[in-house]
Amino acid sequence: MVLFSIAYFPPASYMQALVHADKVMIECQETYPKQTYRNRCYIYSANGKLPLIVPVIKPNGNQTKTKDILISYEEPWQKNHARALESAYNASPYFLFYRDDIEEILFSSHELLVEMNLDILRKILELLGIEKKICMSREFVKEPGSNDLRNGFSPKKKEDTSFREYSQVFSTKHGFIPGLSILDLLFNLGPDSINHLSTKQSANY
Numbered sequence: 001m002v003l004f005s006i007a008y009f010p011p012a013s014y015m016q017a018l019v020h021a022d023k024v025m026i027e028c029q030e031t032y033p034k035q036t037y038r039n040r041c042y043i044y045s046a047n048g049k050l051p052l053i054v055p056v057i058k059p060n061g062n063q064t065k066t067k068d069i070l071i072s073y074e075e076p077w078q079k080n081h082a083r084a085l086e087s088a089y090n091a092s093p094y095f096l097f098y099r100d101d102i103e104e105i106l107f108s109s110h111e112l113l114v115e116m117n118l119d120i121l122r123k124i125l126e127l128l129g130i131e132k133k134i135c136m137s138r139e140f141v142k143e144p145g146s147n148d149l150r151n152g153f154s155p156k157k158k159e160d161t162s163f164r165e166y167s168q169v170f171s172t173k174h175g176f177i178p179g180l181s182i183l184d185l186l187f188n189l190g191p192d193s194i195n196h197l198s199t200k201q202s203a204n205y
Helices: 012-020 077-089 095-106 113-128 182-197
Strands: 002-004 024-026 040-045 048-053 134-136
Touching (some): 002 012, 012 113, 024 113, 040 182, 048 077, 095 113, 095 182, 113 134, 113 182
Parallel strands (some): 002 024, 024 134
């Protein structure tokens, strides 16, 4: 059993670790941490690495558990994210192939962040052609053991440069950028994404 955090269109390296995990459990009982992939992802824009952040509400302040985090709709972040994705990937080989599936989740107006992120994860697995049972944590365990990846992927950490490179839309302008959302891989490689993720030698987790 490998323990993961929730993630908003998670990094490709997160998905790679999940693909190789025998069993997957998603942490939702933790006290919600700030500035993580739980409510953000990074894409490759014409100007380089661009964050897409989901605004959230903490009903219980800084003691709010991840399972209770609400999504804020005071600003049109869904339209902004959809517009940013189209601008960044409209020229990619598979953007039009996957856009409807991605936007369907994006505009579903979930109440809870964990619900949206779980739907995103299930959809990504479906698009990759992977069957994987996802379990939710029922209690918080501070030290669950060696298979704890809850903080294994963080925008605060140094970017994983061991992930096998692939063709990106603006790579001729900015070079290969690691640590991006699984969407970057999907829009650029399409059905071949699973073969890229399945290459264990490129994993760094």
